[in-house]
Amino acid sequence: MDKTRQKVPLPKPMLKGAMLTSLAPMQDVTDLPFMKVMHRYGAPDYFFTEYFRVYPNSRLDRHILRSITENPSDRPVYAQLLGNSLDDIKRIVPQLENHPIAGVDLNVGCPAPKIYKNAAGGGLLRDIDRLERIVEALREVVQGSLSLKIRVGFDSFEPFEETIALVEKYSIDLLTIHARTVREAYRGEPHYEFVKKAVETLDCPVFANGNITSAAKANRVIKDTGATGVMIGRSAIRNPWIFRQVREFSHGNPIFQPTLADVRQYVDDLNEMCKEKIERERSRVNHLKKFLNFVGQSVDPDGRFMKAVRRCQDEETFFKTCDEHLIEGDKAKQPFRIEPYAGVVARPNCEDGHVTEVGECKL
Numbered sequence: 001m002d003k004t005r006q007k008v009p010l011p012k013p014m015l016k017g018a019m020l021t022s023l024a025p026m027q028d029v030t031d032l033p034f035m036k037v038m039h040r041y042g043a044p045d046y047f048f049t050e051y052f053r054v055y056p057n058s059r060l061d062r063h064i065l066r067s068i069t070e071n072p073s074d075r076p077v078y079a080q081l082l083g084n085s086l087d088d089i090k091r092i093v094p095q096l097e098n099h100p101i102a103g104v105d106l107n108v109g110c111p112a113p114k115i116y117k118n119a120a121g122g123g124l125l126r127d128i129d130r131l132e133r134i135v136e137a138l139r140e141v142v143q144g145s146l147s148l149k150i151r152v153g154f155d156s157f158e159p160f161e162e163t164i165a166l167v168e169k170y171s172i173d174l175l176t177i178h179a180r181t182v183r184e185a186y187r188g189e190p191h192y193e194f195v196k197k198a199v200e201t202l203d204c205p206v207f208a209n210g211n212i213t214s215a216a217k218a219n220r221v222i223k224d225t226g227a228t229g230v231m232i233g234r235s236a237i238r239n240p241w242i243f244r245q246v247r248e249f250s251h252g253n254p255i256f257q258p259t260l261a262d263v264r265q266y267v268d269d270l271n272e273m274c275k276e277k278i279e280r281e282r283s284r285v286n287h288l289k290k291f292l293n294f295v296g297q298s299v300d301p302d303g304r305f306m307k308a309v310r311r312c313q314d315e316e317t318f319f320k321t322c323d324e325h326l327i328e329g330d331k332a333k334q335p336f337r338i339e340p341y342a343g344v345v346a347r348p349n350c351e352d353g354h355v356t357e358v359g360e361c362k363l
């Protein structure tokens with residue numbers, strides 16, 4: 001590594017002491033249409049794309065590229081890469097940097113067996129030498145900000161210190177820690193103490209990720225760990241106001257309390273989003289149901305809405321069900337719960353470690 005290399009200035013407002021937010025990269029979710037919806041409800045400070053798979057002769061996926069070239073907000077977008085082929089990483093990065101990205105992020109956490117068994121994603125955490133070669137190659141070619149999204153280990157916490165040492169050695173500009181091991185997938189409470197360790201060791205901004213379910217939780221995790229920011233995934237699908245709420249909380253302002261009528265509007269916006277990409281009614285309803293799986297965690301304590309939505313097969317029944325549970329009678333004015341109701345679990349859910357072959361966790 002060129003030790004004299006100047007550290008790339010971080011995009012504003014990546015300042016220490018601020019409570020910053022980013023939307024977690026989520027395959028099949030965080031595409032341009034979803035970014036547009038998020039933008040409408042209160043965008044995060046940073047976006048991350050779904051991962052670009054990098055392999056021999058790979059090309060930049062056009063669908064993912066749109067979330068960079070047509071970014072509806074003024075918020076920077078990091079382009080995430082998944083792969084381990086050094087030559088191809090070196091080939092792809094300059095192509096990406098022809099587009100308006102805030103930086104390049106490497107996926108060091110994907111728990112899908114097909115990925116980790118090939119020593120990519122989360123598999124890099126049990127092959128630290130290979131991870132180092134990739135980080136070294138990235139450091140050579142990335143002109144802008146270089147970011148890593150890691151987990152705290154593969155099946156133990158053992159590689160954590162070595163991984164952090166690499167972050168320091170190669171002057172990584174931004175580190176996001178999903179505070180679980182690869183084996184833990186999405187189960188259980190994250191080990192935020194590792195975020196704290198990283199913050200104490202490193203100069204670069206560190207974002208905490210994993211089960212940040214509300215503005216209050218974001219604040220608590222930031223206080224406990226000293227992290228610069230939080231990355232939020234599933235709770236942003238459930239509650240699209242979450243980034244706005246985090247900002248309100250950090251400024252000491254009252255937090256926006258959505259009603260079920262607001263949620264009904266969100267369903268319409270999600271439907272518009274789906275129309276942009278899915279023509280067939282049945283497929284669109286199925287896609288919407290995956291999003292509402294998460295939304296339903298905050299609608300009623302018994303998961304009645306979630307169960308009713310799961311049974312819908314066509315658009316008419318789907319919207320009738322939404323009206324019935326969200327706006328009819330005295331429902332419209334009822335509050336949408338900020339935290340998910342305990343025991344109301346999205347299914348198929350990440351808590352079961354339902355990890356797909358191609359993706360991370362199927363919605």
Ligand SMILES: Cc1cc2nc3c(=O)[nH]c(=O)nc-3n(C[C@H](O)[C@H](O)[C@H](O)COP(=O)(O)O)c2cc1C
Pocket residue numbers: 024025026027028029049050051080107109110149178209210211212231232233234235350359360361362363
């Ligand atoms: C449907 C889905 C797809 C995901 N895809 C990616 C991905 O492409 N790249 C990545 O680094 N993480 C991916 N993740 C992991 C999330 O970025 C995040 O680390 C994880 O969901 C924990 O955060 P949360 O508890 O706020 O959801 C995915 C998660 C989900 C639920």
